[in-house]
Amino acid sequence: MYENLLQIVMNLGSPEVLVVGDFMLDVYIYGDALKISPEAPVPVLKIDHIEHRCGGAGSVAADLAALGAAVYCLGVMGDDRDSEIIKTKLIEAGADISGLFKANNRPTISKQRLIGMAQHLHRQQLMRMDRESAEPLSDELNEAILKSYKDRLPQVNMVCLQDYNKGLLSDLLCREMIRLANKANKKVLVDPSQSSDYSKYTGATAITPNRKESSAAAGFDVTDEETAARAADHLFQELQLDAVVITLDKEGAYLKTADKSLMVPTRPRSVYDVTGAGDMVLAAIAAALAAGCDYETAVKLSNIAGGIEVEKFGTATVTTEEIADEITGQVRGTGGKIREVDSLIRVLDRHRRQRKIIVFTNGCFDVLHRGHIEYLKFCRRQGDVVVAGLNSDSSVKMIKGSDRPINNQHDRAALLAALEMVDYITVFTEPDPMSLIRKVRPDILVKGEDWAVKGIVGREFVESYGGKVALAPLVESKSSSATIEKIKSLDTETQ
16 A cells, blocks of 8 residues: 555646635744743743744645645735735745735734744744734625636646635635536535535535534534544535545544545654644645545545644645655654665754754664663653664674674664654764764764763764754663673573
8 A cells, every 4th residue: 555655646746736715824933931021920932033834725835836736826915014925935835826816905814823942942832813804805806816716727637725714715706616617627625614504615526624624514523433424424415525535633534435435544643733734634635636546545645744744833844755755664664763864864854844853872772771761761852853873783893893783783773763762763884973973963962971081973063063962871780781791691600
């Protein structure tokens, strides 16, 4: 299965997709929460930096562009600075913004999030401030949008409607867009707003509500596979759809088509932030269907893409390379942690874009013992991503002697990969890790405190760009050499 998915991901092509909906600006204001204000019992946020990202339909457009699609945007923004920021971000992503209309009587929708950080490491959303108007559009603006839609429709492979119920996708406009797409034999995928009335989506190709949205539309709580099946069947029949995909968080998604009704599971994740997950699911399904996939395959791919997205902070795109890496890791199991250097550098670049703290350590890790475990726990506490540079068998022999290592490099790597404290392992053949450290460029370099006197390889390099060195306390009398000597002494006693 995974081999087939990998082949599909690498051949998604460049479908042309028209994204219609509520384009938003997501603003993330990061700062250290250093103290409580003397004026009121609230945290004081010392601003460190501000990020702008595409939200709403803009997030779908950016997601599709990251997956290789040619994207055309159709929507409404205000005449303000926020609209210029969104347009710039969409252009940078590779999207066509010629269909973004300006409305003087409404602001660009924006969501500002205050993000507190403890010691520059752990992010926590403190507050969200929204600026928006959900008033219906003027007749003139509706006519202009519909004309642009008609002009662009013949050129695209499919249409994505991202509805946040902010005034753009009214009942009349939504129904007319679906009618025109059906007449032109174009698929229409809908990420719906939360409502008890989904009649305006009647005749669309597919709909992708989440658990909460499907509960509102079906009139009962969707809590498990049985209730998801009932809700999907209700929406499928009521709206005359080709497919219903109900996303169910960590459980995966429930798929309903004319000939399939099944749960499509996903693997458990460490969820960092669910913002933008629905956008990513819509984009991934659209890209997969445009590449000729069936619905079940498209949902499997969307599960993987959505899973990667929720491990990131805020609205974030996912590339085909990231999905391919994830699929490769699932094929290999824990072996997905074991990387060649070039592959490792690519995945670390991805983590850096997510503002993750990269921790690096190195060693032989021969005959694992409690000291190793405590040491790697210390590494984990220093940041977000732990990389272990593992001495190859030949380099261990140079350091420890011809009778070492006890376990070969493949076995040692497999044991490290089974530890939850370690994210990636890469084997290096040089006597010291300097060359590898230059390539990894860690934020934190960890060594045992006994190296303070010996001299830490890589210290000057890491500190030259603002990185830090952390010294891990040692567990007394715990070492591979001591363990091996004890085993030898026991063997001698039995002879």
